[in-house]
Amino acid sequence: MDKTDLAILENLQADASRSLGELAESVHLSPTPCWRRVQRLRENGVITGQVTLCDPQQLDLRVTAFVFIKAATHSEDWMVRFVAGARELPEIVEIHRMAGEIDYLLKVYLPDIAAYDRFYKKLIRVADLQDISASFSMETVKFTTALPVDHLR
Numbered sequence: 001m002d003k004t005d006l007a008i009l010e011n012l013q014a015d016a017s018r019s020l021g022e023l024a025e026s027v028h029l030s031p032t033p034c035w036r037r038v039q040r041l042r043e044n045g046v047i048t049g050q051v052t053l054c055d056p057q058q059l060d061l062r063v064t065a066f067v068f069i070k071a072a073t074h075s076e077d078w079m080v081r082f083v084a085g086a087r088e089l090p091e092i093v094e095i096h097r098m099a100g101e102i103d104y105l106l107k108v109y110l111p112d113i114a115a116y117d118r119f120y121k122k123l124i125r126v127a128d129l130q131d132i133s134a135s136f137s138m139e140t141v142k143f144t145t146a147l148p149v150d151h152l153r
Contacts, residue, residue, distance in 0.1 A: 001046070004029065006149045008037055009046070013146035016050050053145065061109040064137040065116055069104035072128035085126030091119050108134075 007027040011018070018026075024034035041047045056064070071078055079097075086095055086106065094107035110116050116134065124132065 001041075001152060003153065005037055005041060005046075006152055008034065008041065009149055010146070012038075012047070012050075056109050060111050063110040063112055063116060064140070065106075065108040065110060065134045066137070067106040067108055067123070067132065067134045068102045069106065069129060070101070070131040071103040072130045074103075078127055082127040086123070089119065089122060089126075091115075 004027055008023065011023055011026050020031050020035055020038075023038075024031045027034060029037070038047070056062070069082075071082070082104070083095065086092055086104075091108045091110055092106050093109055094105075096105040097103065098105050108116075108119060110119060113136075120132070120134075123129075
C-alpha cells in the first residue's frame with residue numbers, strides 16, 4: 001500500500017457515502033484509477049465491508065455495558081458453545097477473547113438496566129460461567145470505527 005491507498009482508506013473510514021468523484025478529488029486522482037484502487041483494496045481484504053453507523057441514543061439504546069466473563073472451564077467444547085451462543089444475542093456488538101483474569105469481554109447496547117437484567121438471564125443460559133460482571137459506561141468520550149493507518153506511512 002502506498003500513501004494514496006492510505007489516503008483512500010482514511011477518507012472512506014471518515015465517510016464511505018461520499019461519491020467516487022469526491023473521493024478521487026480528495027486523494028488527487030481521476031475517478032477511474034481511484035475506483036481501481038478501491039477495488040484492489042476490497043479484493044485484497046483490506047476493505048472488508050461498508051456499513052451505515054447509527055446513533056445508539058436515537059435508537060433508544062441509552063446503556064452501554066462492558067460485560068466481563070470468566071469461563072467455568074477452559075475446554076474447546078465450552079468455548080465453541082459460548083461463542084456460538086453469544087453471537088446469537090443481538091445486544092452484543094463486540095466479543096473479545098482476552099488474556100489475563102477475564103476470559104471474554106462483551107460490549108453490549110441496551111435501552112435500560114431492566115433490559116440488562118433480561119440480557120443477563122439469556123447470557124447465563126448460553127454456557128456455564130464461573131463469573132459474570134459488568135461495568136456501565138457513564139459517557140462515551142471517544143468513539144470511532146476508523147482504524148489508525150499512520151504507522152504504515
